[in-house]
Amino acid sequence: MKKYFSLLLTIVLVLFIVNLAVADDFTDYEAGLNYIHPSRSNGNKTVTKNMSLGPGDNVYHNGTTLLCSQCHVMHASMQHPHDGQTLPDPFGPYPQTYTPSKYLLKAADPVALCLTCHDNVAGIPDVVGADVNGLTARSAGFFESPGVDNPRGHKLDYGLGGSSSLCSRCHFSGSFATAAVSCIDCHNPHGNYRPRNLQWASDPGGEPQFGLLINPAATGMSRYEKADVGFGTTNDNNLREVSNMCDDCHHVFTGSNYNDPDGNGIHNRHPSYDSERGSTNNIAQGASRGTTDPTHWENGTGAGFAHTPRLRFVNNGATDFTSSQVVDANINGVFCLSCHSAHGSSNAFGLAWDPVVGKNGEGCDQCHNKTSL
């Protein structure tokens, strides 16, 4: 089966790759994974908690907060709650009976399982539609209901398998335009001591530590507030910009191979901070050519800021929330989450601003300041 898969992938690649050096190296699935994450180690993938930088410590669904019975039920039947369990239980009143499901899950599909708690349950981050917790802006934004096309972000759907079938959602028979995602593509259900338990969808467990830095002063639901989340990177596996986990599915949008294929220094796709593929950036770098306007970015007023708060940025070198908040065009980089919300938003493409006529360039102008020329 795996051999067959490799063969198919090779054929697909021959079709895809015309003159990119990377193409020659990629002849099988493993090589495909290495292409997606060049820093990947093929060795053991022990999840380690004690990394020197600990933004993944104290993440829920980890260690002592990994409560099997929140998600699994042994006999599809439970007459009463466990000791100490908080009520009401989002799965309904007791006695509970379930339709027996694979992996002994309390729902027919992992997405349905997660959403039993993560949609419309007060005190648990709400990731679909309106926010029951009433946050100002959820850091990851929000999805639409599973199975519904979502032009404002990721489309959730049921019935999506694990990482082995991931590639074929967009390759082979699949098509990017109609593909969908599951919570457990991006989040490890059993915890991995990474912020939000984020993982490499193509290689769960292989991921580095991610620089998603939560304000230590925030408590309760405000730990999921946009304003209380910052981004940093040390440009190595100790702490990688969190958008690194987007590459697993969007591998042709970052890296200089894609952003500047002819190597002339003029971008062909928008740069996105990618330390793994040697394609970092900062907002000051365009000053000499006049492509960006660092002073305008630092001032934070005028074109681009009229309707849209300062976009998020990844701070090169920041390892804690406070340093991640420093506004300095020399270390502030543009990355996926500058423009997109990870789950989705109310704007097309999950954008952080509404690209409608009249303020179409909002966001763009925060860094580029072209409208006020």
Next chain:
Amino acid sequence: MKKLIFLTFAFVIFLMCSVFAGDYHTGATLNCNECHVMHYSQTHGYNADGSGTFTAMGTSGPYDNLLRNDVNDLCLTCHDNQSFAPDVLTDNGGTAPTNGREAGALNRGNTAPYYDATGHTLGSTDQAPGGTFSNADGLECVDCHQPHGYGGSTANPYRNLSPMSGGGFHASVSYAVGTNDLTMDVFENQAGGSDHYDLNNVHFNEPDQTASGFGAWCKSCHTDFHGSSSDANMRDQAGPAGEEWYRHPTADANIGALAGGHSDLTQFSGKAYRVHVMSSTGDWGTYGSPWTGAPTDLTPSCMSCHKAHGNQNAFGLIFAKGDANLGEQGDGSTYTDLCKQCHVQGN
């Protein structure tokens, strides 16, 4: 992977909203995504429900500067044969202004009747006559027009004419809309409607009697062709004042100022349909009627004789006999018709 490519024209909607400021692609009408695409990939439109049209992407991308296509092809996606944006290439397949397009028509591909010799040729690698400018990649729209409406020292440049054309920084062309301002280079009656780009919607002021703002802009590529009467490239400085020009004046020479066979204001003002001249008083007579009381300080400049983009005549000249609407080619049929707008020789 299937890439969905949609042909699109969100501009119709945009145009309906653009009633202020005159030019498009500036301020609130500078819509980044009309021309740029972030990842050379787009599966749906920009409305929150995914609807809405968007500009097609070329097939050989990704392109430099995140453009949706090569520059000329990108501009022409909307600026050729579309009703919502002015058509600038060869025949007008878009909205036809009453009297013809002020800038005329660009050419490319040396195809009749818009041969390469009839005006500016997109893609040409030739050196600009009278200067040193050339674009090794071929002449592009952005060599003359600033895509973001940037005007350098000129607050809002006429037709987004670039302050960087020809290389180096220089002044662009200033203009007033609706109410004339004699300190501006150009006066545009109205900044919208089907006659927005009509030749009779545009008039030329002369804020400085010794200069031409429009000519100075052309000069950024055609260096030697412009100047005042006190510039050595234009006139023999040893000759009597206002005489002995080496090159046809494009500034600093009033029609009929010199007696004798030089130029004749009666000849010019007697025509019902006249080519553009600069007027310092904002008086251009009435297009279609002979002009009584024409001021004595009218001055010809580049646009008097040439269409900025070109037309069907060699050198983009306007064969302006003056008996009927000039249109884009001129109502006459010869070069001489144009000279006779102002000169009496051969009457």
